[in-house]
Amino acid sequence: MEIHRFSDDEVRTEEFIRFGRNHYRGDDNWIAPFDAALREQLSPSYRFAMKPGNHVRHFLASSGNRTVGRISAMVNADLHSGDTAVGTIGFFESVDDRTVAGRLFDAACGWLRDTHGLTSAWGPMNFDIWHHYRLMTRGFDRKPFYGEPYNKDFYPALFTSCGWRPVRTWESVEVSGERAIEQVLAWSTPRYEEFLRRDYTFETFDSRRFDSELERLYHALTASYAGFFAFTPITFGEFASQFSRLRPAMDPRWITFACSAEEELAGFAGAFLDLSDAIRSMRGRTDLLARLRFAVQRRRADRVVFYIVGVSPEEAARQNGLGGSLVRHVLGTCYEQGFRSLVGALMPKDGRSRGLAGGRGAMEAQREYSLYEMDL
Numbered sequence: 555m556e557i558h559r560f561s562d563d564e565v566r567t568e569e570f571i572r573f574g575r576n577h578y579r580g581d582d583n584w585i586a587p588f589d590a591a592l593r594e595q596l597s598p599s600y601r602f603a604m605k606p607g608n609h610v611r612h613f614l615a616s617s618g619n620r621t622v623g624r625i626s627a628m629v630n631a632d633l634h635s636g637d638t639a640v641g642t643i644g645f646f647e648s649v650d651d652r653t654v655a656g657r658l659f660d661a662a663c664g665w666l667r668d669t670h671g672l673t674s675a676w677g678p679m680n681f682d683i684w685h686h687y688r689l690m691t692r693g694f695d696r697k698p699f700y701g702e703p704y705n706k707d708f709y710p711a712l713f714t715s716c717g718w719r720p721v722r723t724w725e726s727v728e729v730s731g732e733r734a735i736e737q738v739l740a741w742s743t744p745r746y747e748e749f750l751r752r753d754y755t756f757e758t759f760d761s762r763r764f765d766s767e768l769e770r771l772y773h774a775l776t777a778s779y780a781g782f783f784a785f786t787p788i789t790f791g792e793f794a795s796q797f798s799r800l801r802p803a804m805d806p807r808w809i810t811f812a813c814s815a816e817e818e819l820a821g822f823a824g825a826f827l828d829l830s831d832a833i834r835s836m837r838g839r840t841d842l843l844a845r846l847r848f849a850v851q852r853r854r855a856d857r858v859v860f861y862i863v864g865v866s867p868e869e870a871a872r873q874n875g876l877g878g879s880l881v882r883h884v885l886g887t888c889y890e891q892g893f894r895s896l897v898g899a900l901m902p903k904d905g906r907s908r909g910l911a912g913g914r915g916a917m918e919a920q921r922e923y924s925l926y927e928m929d930l
Contacts, residue, residue: 607631
């Protein structure tokens with residue numbers, strides 16, 4: 555077996571992309587990434603790689619004439635655990651073979667250690683938390699939602715057998731049916747009404763002022779998430795670029811800002827139409843036929859995904875339940891529009907957000923994901 559390393563090689567970049575497609579061939583749950591977007595991310599001119607202090611290297615594993623795995627190693631100058639810089643590995647795909655996975659991990663982690671002097675790595679994480687990260691560890695029997703981590707079910711065992719250990723875990727909760735959603739609404743309504751009595755207002759995203767409203771969301775989100783695990787700052791331009799992939803799933807009525815009685819921005823929540831079937835139907839392409847397939851499938855979408863919710867640092871210190879009331883406000887709007895299937899996406903396990911939409915005992919998580927760590 556050979557390991558090929560590269561940073562700017564068109565032929566190997568195409569093989570890197572092709573291996574992912576071949577690896578998931580026949581898997582009806584897999585949502586193919588767009589080839590053009592992936593090609594851009596693998597380029598040495600991608601905006602992450604162009605930032606001072608950031609570095610990226612890609613690796614392909616081959617056995618004879620057959621590619622058997624791939625991985626990337628990344629140095630994010632802003633990523634730290636305490637005062638210690640942390641590297642990441644991402645874009646990992648491998649056949650079910652511990653030797654192959656081990657060689658890929660050794661190559662990527664060795665580059666982080668020997669070339670950049672790092673002593674710890676997290677993965678899988680493509681660049682930062684603003685891109686795809688985490689490994690699905692439970693929920694392979696569920697229909698994926700768009701943006702959900704998805705991988706082969708043998709990957710967790712490959713990671714742990716090669717010395718990786720979970721450092722953080724997240725969950726997703728799916729609630730379906732009129733009765734179940736009404737129970738969530740009933741549980742959260744009293745607190746929500748209390749905020750209304752205290753003259754809190756819940757303002758819908760104003761699409762007529764899209765750019766300024768998006769900037770408002772950016773500032774609220776970055777202030778709320780600044781203390782989160784693995785958070786690294788990005789510019790508004792980068793945030794707008796990331797947000798653009800959710801634009802086709804956006805209903806302005808599902809993005810809400812909460813303002814206090816003093817008219818200060820206190821929190822936000824956002825849900826989006828689940829376009830997993832529509833994106834899957836495009837098969838990683840963006841030509842006319844792919845866009846037509848997307849349009850057909852989009853009309854059939856019937857599931858809503860709660861991706862973002864947060865409160866200002868001042869509200870967080872009060873621990874007054876505003877986050878749950880924001881979810882209640884958005885959920886009520888979705889329910890009134892006839893939606894009866896929702897997902898609370900990617901909530902930190904045992905964190906405060908786990909109880910936002912129905913209490914800790916009200917909903918069982920059907921999906922779980924972990925980010926892994928290794929000492930180099």
